[in-house]
Amino acid sequence: MAVKKIGIIMNGVTGRMGTNQHLVRSIVAIRQQGGVVLSNGDLIMPDPILVGRNEDKLQALAEKHGIERWSTNLEQCLADPHNVIYFDSQTTVRRAEAIRKAIKAGKHIYCEKPTATSLEESLELAQLAYEAGVKTGVVQDKLFLPGLLKLKRLIDSGFFGKILSVRMEFGYWVFEGDWQAGQRPSWNYRKEDGGGIIVDMFAHWRYVLDNLFGNVKSVSCLGVTHIPKRLDEQGHPYACTADDAAYATFELEGDIVVQANSSWAVRVNREDLLTIQVDGTEGSAVAGLRDCKVQHRVNTPKPVWNPDIENPFNFSEQWQTVPDNQNFDNGFKVQWELFLKHVVTDEPFIWNLLEGAKGTQLAELAIQSWDERRWIAVPELSLGVKQSDAVEASK
Incomplete structure (x- = not known):
């Protein structure tokens, strides 16, 4: 050896x-x-x-x-x-x-x-x-995250049939630095220092979309600076010159439509900081950083819209967990x-x-x-x- x-x-x-x-x-x-x-x-x-x-x-x-x-x-x-x-x-x-x-x-x-x-x-x-x-x-x-590896496994198996759409939600609240220190460096919020969530995250979204679903053919995007002022690592106030949120739609080859929200000014009400929902003719899946759950065509319930009664469905219970079946490093x-x-x-x-x-x-x-x-x-x-x-x- x-x-x-x-x-x-x-x-x-x-x-x-x-x-x-x-x-x-x-x-x-x-x-x-x-x-x-x-x-x-x-x-x-x-x-x-x-x-x-x-x-x-x-x-x-x-x-x-x-x-x-x-x-x-x-x-x-x-x-x-x-x-x-x-x-x-x-x-x-x-x-x-x-x-x-x-x-x-x-x-x-x-x-x-x-x-x-x-x-x-x-x-x-x-x-x-x-x-x-x-x-x-x-x-x-992100291609090597357990959740996305499970998603790739589903794609390769043909689980989805024809993939129709993808919905991506990413982000969390980054504190402004006044009463709690921010979790990200201050340069992230200054355009002149290379900051901005579009510059940061769209490099990720490109390889995720290209490698999992198909090449990106076109983009429509709205960027926003929701928080105009923050405090830096020394407690000094500074103006935020870069975008801290982006709301985008992508068209992929194969007529797949992707909606992707990215934000450092959103409070998390989902199962993970990143969730990717994929809907296809034969089934759907929702992947996070580590976990992935599915709902096949034959197991899809039949919701009925009726705002006059209490919701009778527990939608989260209607999905099955994809097993690990391997060790993820x-x-x-x-x-x-x-x-x-x-x-x-x-x-x-x-x-x-x-x-x-x-x-x-x-x-x-x-x-x-x-x-x-x-x-x-x-x-x-x-x-x-x-x-x-x-x-x-x-x-």
Whole structure:
């Protein structure tokens, strides 16, 4: 049994997602389980170096989780041939510049989304990586959630018949910071810092819709800033310049209609922070982050509209739970393991920088739809065409 040690530059891991999901629950967890086992019995062992701007935070984080290497010098890390993967979970406005440097240094790229602040820049990164011959991956974690994996199982089995529509509800109340601290960083609510729920969440909705139901063909969107003022991490008031809610409709191939509400200014009265209802000719399903329930055609009750009597139905009891039938690991960790196998053994990994650019494209077009108050077509993206032509086709 051979052990393949892989140096990974992890830039931006002092942030909430970088620390919790990518470092602790993914890379540290992989190291603790003894690495990633390959089909021939060999192991991939991640060897991370934590990179950021705050020396004290990096040192404390490294010591807490048994990481030997950390640095505030990205260029030095990129110059070290031991480091073969560059990972980026910085704020969006800092991501593209660092990825360019990593591609130039010949590193394989794995990063959070959005991959850049514009479609043009996202496509540029994908093209640069393609020309450099480096492998790329973009975090598309929701595809690996237990609820969505069960939903995919239903789709693959033909449970729904012809899928007619999808209804997505996402969000929760993010406190304004006055009498309770907010659960999200303040930059999320400043457009000039790359904030906004459309930029944040539509990158997710693109890969969820494309991979589960069909390619997005057009979008109509209304964005709103419901909360105009919040308090930052130091308790200072600031104006919210980015959207904190978005109400969108998508048309997919196959004539599937999707309605998606996303909000950081909504109180939760549903079974999970994200629920996806799928209705088809043969059956329906509602998936959350972990659970999924179904109602088949033959088990569908016959409600009758009568507002003059008490409701005789308990609608929630009329659904059946989809069993786990497998063990579900952390979705971020699962995708990390797949990308590591992709780098070492060339196993397939479809979620590359071009797929990441599709998320940026959808966010841009949704904002354009909001600005112009109209439906916007979503053209196909591909490498090998002029970036300006691809961007123009999206307008």
